[in-house]
Amino acid sequence: MNFDFSLIISSIPQLLEGLGLTLQLWFISGILGLLLAIALMLMRISGKWFLYAPAMIYIYIFRGTPILVQLFIIYHGLPQVEFIRESFLWVVLREPFGCGILALTLNTGAYVSEILRGGVNGVPKGLGEAGAALGLSKVQRFIYITTPLAVRLAIPAYSNDVISLMKSTALVSTITLLDMMGIARIIVSETYAPYEIFISLMIIYLVITWGTQKAFALFERRMSRHIIQ
Amino acid sequence: MESLTGWWDDFFWGSLIVVEVFLVSLVLMVLFGLLGSAAKLSNSKILQKIANGYTIIFRGTPEILVLLLFYFGSAITLTAIANIFDPSIKFIDINPFWAGSIAIGLVVGSYATETFRGAFLGVDPGQIEAARALGISNFKTFVYIRIPAMWRLALPPFGNHMLSLIKDTALISVIGLQETMFVAEQATANTGEPFVMYLMVGVIYLSFSTIITLSVMGFEKYGNKHLEVGK
Numbered sequence: 001m002n003f004d005f006s007l008i009i010s011s012i013p014q015l016l017e018g019l020g021l022t023l024q025l026w027f028i029s030g031i032l033g034l035l036l037a038i039a040l041m042l043m044r045i046s047g048k049w050f051l052y053a054p055a056m057i058y059i060y061i062f063r064g065t066p067i068l069v070q071l072f073i074i075y076h077g078l079p080q081v082e083f084i085r086e087s088f089l090w091v092v093l094r095e096p097f098g099c100g101i102l103a104l105t106l107n108t109g110a111y112v113s114e115i116l117r118g119g120v121n122g123v124p125k126g127l128g129e130a131g132a133a134l135g136l137s138k139v140q141r142f143i144y145i146t147t148p149l150a151v152r153l154a155i156p157a158y159s160n161d162v163i164s165l166m167k168s169t170a171l172v173s174t175i176t177l178l179d180m181m182g183i184a185r186i187i188v189s190e191t192y193a194p195y196e197i198f199i200s201l202m203i204i205y206l207v208i209t210w211g212t213q214k215a216f217a218l219f220e221r222r223m224s225r226h227i228i229q
Numbered sequence: 230m231e232s233l234t235g236w237w238d239d240f241f242w243g244s245l246i247v248v249e250v251f252l253v254s255l256v257l258m259v260l261f262g263l264l265g266s267a268a269k270l271s272n273s274k275i276l277q278k279i280a281n282g283y284t285i286i287f288r289g290t291p292e293i294l295v296l297l298l299f300y301f302g303s304a305i306t307l308t309a310i311a312n313i314f315d316p317s318i319k320f321i322d323i324n325p326f327w328a329g330s331i332a333i334g335l336v337v338g339s340y341a342t343e344t345f346r347g348a349f350l351g352v353d354p355g356q357i358e359a360a361r362a363l364g365i366s367n368f369k370t371f372v373y374i375r376i377p378a379m380w381r382l383a384l385p386p387f388g389n390h391m392l393s394l395i396k397d398t399a400l401i402s403v404i405g406l407q408e409t410m411f412v413a414e415q416a417t418a419n420t421g422e423p424f425v426m427y428l429m430v431g432v433i434y435l436s437f438s439t440i441i442t443l444s445v446m447g448f449e450k451y452g453n454k455h456l457e458v459g460k
Binding site: 060063066069076078081174188210 | 275288289292294297396402403410421423430431435438439
């Protein structure tokens, strides 16, 4: 066994060919997941049992099972069900890419909705009461008072979840997709140099994580610019 | 559901392996977490740097990557070492159980490092000073004062780490550990019913995480007993 430093450098361009797919999975499921999370969070704080009960069950199931299991149920399991093959969903589920997006979206939606709920619950009650005293409607209070403050409170936890979503995209290599992880596994099976290839992939992922953390730190600073220290 | 007939025992043994991996990696996670937080809180710059490197690397890369690196990496390293003694050995197959448990123990241990560090910092410094004034040794202070005070603070995030651990065990099927995901794969190949089989795996994991959540709630209640008197 000899450690080949040049292989670390030379494999990076090859691995980066999968970066596009990793980023697509990350951004698309990140945005769809956020929309799902907002819907779930609104259902949970609605105070109506027929809205918060389904949301709670959904969150319980998707946070309680591994994302790999969810991915396999969607990729291997759902095509077996007749009415799904005949429905419009088949357009999405026919491709492993669609399955990956769906699994990542459903999973991250459950986690992010809890983060958003934490943010909303963290806003002091007095502010909402002040809004009510000024004659703002419930919707107005939520949009103009609760939301801007809740966003600021939720950013640190949300950034962690965005990073963990990025890490979860590596799992799509198990359903034949060639993201960076998938390409790395092919190169390793060809060269049999796991250390070099996987370490260069680690470096790429670390750079993405670091960049994301920096971006969120800037965003948080901007959102907190009115706070008097 | 009838397609599950004949597979119940396989799922049972698979679940048992999940529990074994969970327990081994739980011990490793606590160990790495304590070592990491001790290094971060120490006065040594070198130890702090090592611990920072550890948390940055293992929190910033996908679990599956760490797992594959460990599995394939240790296989070729061990083969190379064995070749020094006996050149006829072509390949040593490393046990996926240990490679997997160590890998996820290391990954979740990096999260536990931050949790434990925060919890140790949360212990009132006055209590440590009081112990020192009473002439209690550093070791005894650690065991009888720091640990009982910090575990209550660490418990809620620690519960989340345990949930991550149990869910990460599913990944180890990728390197061929015969746990529930692996059973589902085999059962699918035999029955052609992937939906039922993977749903079964989901139900198993959901029960495990429910048990963990409930036990953490119980521990929290027990740990904060002394706080309820004043209420």
